[in-house]
Amino acid sequence: xxxxxxxxxxxxxxxxxxxxxxxxxxxxxxxxVVRCGDETRCAKVYKEATHRSFRQAVDYTENRKxxxxxxxxxxxxxxxxxxxxxxxxxxxxxxxxxxxxxAAGVRVPKPHNxxxxxxxxxxxxxxxxxxxxxLNDVAFTPEQALAHHASLLGExxxxxxxxxxxxxxxxxxxxxxxDGPVIIDLPQAVDAAGNNHAKRMLLRDVENLRDFxxxxxxxxxxxxxxxxxWALYERGVLTPESPLTGVFVxxxxxxxxxxxxxxxxxxxxxxxARRLRMATPS
Numbered sequence: 001x002x003x004x005x006x007x008x009x010x011x012x013x014x015x016x017x018x019x020x021x022x023x024x025x026x027x028x029x030x031x032x033v034v035r036c037g038d039e040t041r042c043a044k045v046y047k048e049a050t051h052r053s054f055r056q057a058v059d060y061t062e063n064r065k066x067x068x069x070x071x072x073x074x075x076x077x078x079x080x081x082x083x084x085x086x087x088x089x090x091x092x093x094x095x096x097x098x099x100x101x102x103a104a105g106v107r108v109p110k111p112h113n114x115x116x117x118x119x120x121x122x123x124x125x126x127x128x129x130x131x132x133x134x135l136n137d138v139a140f141t142p143e144q145a146l147a148h149h150a151s152l153l154g155e156x157x158x159x160x161x162x163x164x165x166x167x168x169x170x171x172x173x174x175x176x177x178x179d180g181p182v183i184i185d186l187p188q189a190v191d192a193a194g195n196n197h198a199k200r201m202l203l204r205d206v207e208n209l210r211d212f213x214x215x216x217x218x219x220x221x222x223x224x225x226x227x228x229x230w231a232l233y234e235r236g237v238l239t240p241e242s243p244l245t246g247v248f249v250x251x252x253x254x255x256x257x258x259x260x261x262x263x264x265x266x267x268x269x270x271x272x273a274r275r276l277r278m279a280t281p282s
Contacts, residue, residue, distance in 0.1 A: 020033040029045055030047070125177065135171035165198045228245065228246065
């Protein structure tokens with residue numbers, strides 16, 4: 001196929017040879033299958049962010065570092081330069097997270113290069129060598145659901161041990177490769193220690209996994225791995241080998257009414273965003 005302008009630049013730079021086909025198009029990016037020498041990879045071409053609410057952006061970008069104070073002031077003012085800087089920071093967050101998680105052994109696509117708003121990375125494939133499907137397009141037996149759920153909980157733990165929370169993990173951004181699930185779409189990844197919303201996001205990620213696989217293995221719906229994982233993390237004893245039971249007893253004490261109301265408001269906003277995402281064609 002004819003190369004889109006954004007990918008023609010990479011061809012001119014010698015980073016890719018040809019564009020094979022478009023793989024998908026979403027609100028935030030278009031993904032293409034490309035050839036690089038003897039390898040088939042994918043190229044994620046970022047779009048300008050127009051569908052993320054200010055509230056979501058603030059939650060995800062809290063305490064993210066920028067290059068200089070000029071950028072920080074421009075981003076705060078919402079100027080054109082500030083919006084461009086914010087979008088660049090959003091994109092680079094995914095690149096940074098991919099390199100960081102790949103180095104930690106997390107099952108994510110291997111990143112190869114990032115150039116002019118295009119991320120070149122491994123093409124995740126199924127057992128036939130075709131592009132791997134998302135989990136939401138696959139049905140599972142109870143045994144498969146239990147195995148994949150346990151595997152992904154291990155990846156969530158490994159990510160947290162590397163200091164990263166995905167922030168939007170669900171069946172829509174996990175691919176089923178020939179050798180098991182692979183986690184994708186990380187521009188909203190947050191620093192576990194530096195973001196005040198990290199716990200809430202981690203709990204939501206784990207709940208999404210529980211609810212999805214619970215459709216095939218209902219016994220999972222009674223588990224509470226999220227609070228268990230976060231409690232181990234807060235105590236500084238979480239490791240990729242930590243055994244998980246799925247049982248967690250909430251400590252008793254005074255109720256923070258304000259905190260509860262904030263959690264309710266956050267949950268409502270997140271549910272609205274989820275419904276919008278599901279209603280929008282990819």
